Amino acid sequence: PIFRNRLRFLMREALRFSSTELLVYMASMETETFAPLIGELVLVPPRRMIDHPQNAQNPAGRDDNAPDDVDSLACLYHSSRKSLSDEKTKIHARIVVVGAGTTGLAFIHSLLSIPYLQFTNILLVSTDGLPLHPNQQELNWNSDSLDFLEREYMTLRIGKRVRLLEGTMIDFDKFDKYICTDGSNCEPYDYLFITAGRQYAIPRELVSQHGAKNGVFPLCNQHYIAKIKQHIHESEIYEDDLSSAVIFGTNLDVFAVANNIIKLGLAPQRVVIVSPDSGTVNPFGDPLIELKVEELLLSLGTKILKAHVLERLEYDEDNNLSSVVVTPVDGNRGKSVEVNATMFIYVHDKDIDSH
Structure with a gap:
C-alpha cells in the first residue's frame, strides 16, 4: 500500500x-x-482460436484425459x-x-x-x-x-x-x-x-395482481427462473399426472425451457408446448432439425399444439393457476383446448423493461 x-x-x-x-x-x-x-x-x-478437427472420434483434436488448464x-x-x-x-x-x-x-x-x-x-x-x-x-x-x-x-x-x-x-x-x-x-x-433491453412480458390482461406467485412465469430474469425451480421442486401438485406445465412461444427459448424443466425433474409427459405459429417460422433455421426435435419430444410424451393462441388463464379459489385455455388461430377450424396446468411459462413477445 x-x-x-x-x-x-x-x-x-x-x-x-x-x-x-x-x-x-x-x-x-x-x-x-x-x-x-x-x-x-x-x-x-x-485471441479467438479456431478448432481444426483431426479425427472423427475427437473432433476438437484434444486429449480428453489431459488436465484442465488452470490459466x-x-x-x-x-x-x-x-x-x-x-x-x-x-x-x-x-x-x-x-x-x-x-x-x-x-x-x-x-x-x-x-x-x-x-x-x-x-x-x-x-x-x-x-x-x-x-x-x-x-x-x-x-x-x-x-x-x-x-x-x-x-x-x-x-x-x-x-x-x-x-x-x-x-x-x-x-x-x-x-x-x-x-x-x-x-x-x-x-x-x-x-x-x-427487452424482456419477456406477459400481456397485462392475462395476469392477475399476484403475478408469478400463482404459477405464471415470464422468463425475464433470474428471479423468475428461481421461482420456476422452486415451483418444480417444492410443489406437491406435480404428483398429479393431470397437471401440466405450459410453455408458450415460437422461438428457440421454448425448447431451451422445455429441456431445462425436464432436467429439473418434471416428467416430459407433463410438458405442453403451445405455439401461435402455424409453421411459417422455423426457430432452428432448418426444417429437418425442427422435425427431428419435435419427433424426439413427441416420443417422450410431450404435447405440441401449433397455431394456437392464448385465450385466458383460469385460477382456483386460492388464486393459483389451474388451467390454460388456448384456441386455434382461426377460431372456425376447431374448438378451444383447456389444459390442466399449474405452471405457465411465457417466452413469446418481448417488451422494454418498464418495471
Missing part, C-alpha cells in the same frame, strides 16, 4: 534493475489481485518501459450503466480495453448483478446468450474495476443527475447509459 501512489515508478525501476523491457501479469478469479496495479497495466485481448480463464496484462513513462489519463467521471445485457457489458468492456485511459468510477446497475457467462451456467434458459469469450468476460470480474448495484432503476433526475433504485438507493452520475 505504501507504493500505491508510485506504482508506475516502482514497475519502471523493477524493469530497469532486471534489465527487461516487458512486464507481464496474469490475473484470475483464483488468485488475489491488486486492483490499482491492473488499472496501470494494458489488457492483452484474447484457461485468466486475463493477461502487460506494460513496457515506454508505456510506463506515459501516464494514463484517469477519468473520474461517474459513469452509470443500467442493464447487464450484451450491449451494456460490451460498452463497459470497451471502456476497460482502452490502453491510454483509466476509468475509476464505473457503476453497473442490474437486477441480477453481473451474470455468469453462459459456459459457466448449469442451465441455459436463453438461446441468445452473450457473444463474449469467457476470457473477454472475465475482464469485467477480475480486479473489481466495475462497481455493482443489484436492483432495478425506477426513476432518474436528469437535472440533478442521480438515479433511484427499488432498493431505496440513490446514485449520482455524470453520464447515464440505459441498456435495459
Whole structure:
C-alpha cells in the first residue's frame, strides 16, 4: 500500500534493475489481485482460436484425459518501459450503466480495453448483478446468450474495476443527475447509459395482481427462473399426472425451457408446448432439425399444439393457476383446448423493461 501512489515508478525501476523491457501479469478469479496495479497495466485481448478437427472420434483434436488448464480463464496484462513513462489519463467521471445485457457489458468492456485511459468510477446497475457467462451456467434458459469469450468476460470480474448495484432503476433526475433504485438507493452520475433491453412480458390482461406467485412465469430474469425451480421442486401438485406445465412461444427459448424443466425433474409427459405459429417460422433455421426435435419430444410424451393462441388463464379459489385455455388461430377450424396446468411459462413477445 505504501507504493500505491508510485506504482508506475516502482514497475519502471523493477524493469530497469532486471534489465527487461516487458512486464507481464496474469490475473484470475483464483488468485488475489491488486486492483490499482491492473488499472496501470494494458489488457492483452484474447485471441479467438479456431478448432481444426483431426479425427472423427475427437473432433476438437484434444486429449480428453489431459488436465484442465488452470490459466484457461485468466486475463493477461502487460506494460513496457515506454508505456510506463506515459501516464494514463484517469477519468473520474461517474459513469452509470443500467442493464447487464450484451450491449451494456460490451460498452463497459470497451471502456476497460482502452490502453491510454483509466476509468475509476464505473457503476453497473442490474437486477441480477453481473451474470455468469453462459459456459459457466448449469442451465441455459436463453438461446441468445452473450457473444463474449469467457476470457473477454472475465475482464469485467477480475480486479473489481466495475462497481455493482443489484436492483432495478425506477426513476432518474436528469437535472440533478442521480438515479433511484427499488432498493431505496440513490446514485449520482455524470453520464447515464440505459441498456435495459427487452424482456419477456406477459400481456397485462392475462395476469392477475399476484403475478408469478400463482404459477405464471415470464422468463425475464433470474428471479423468475428461481421461482420456476422452486415451483418444480417444492410443489406437491406435480404428483398429479393431470397437471401440466405450459410453455408458450415460437422461438428457440421454448425448447431451451422445455429441456431445462425436464432436467429439473418434471416428467416430459407433463410438458405442453403451445405455439401461435402455424409453421411459417422455423426457430432452428432448418426444417429437418425442427422435425427431428419435435419427433424426439413427441416420443417422450410431450404435447405440441401449433397455431394456437392464448385465450385466458383460469385460477382456483386460492388464486393459483389451474388451467390454460388456448384456441386455434382461426377460431372456425376447431374448438378451444383447456389444459390442466399449474405452471405457465411465457417466452413469446418481448417488451422494454418498464418495471
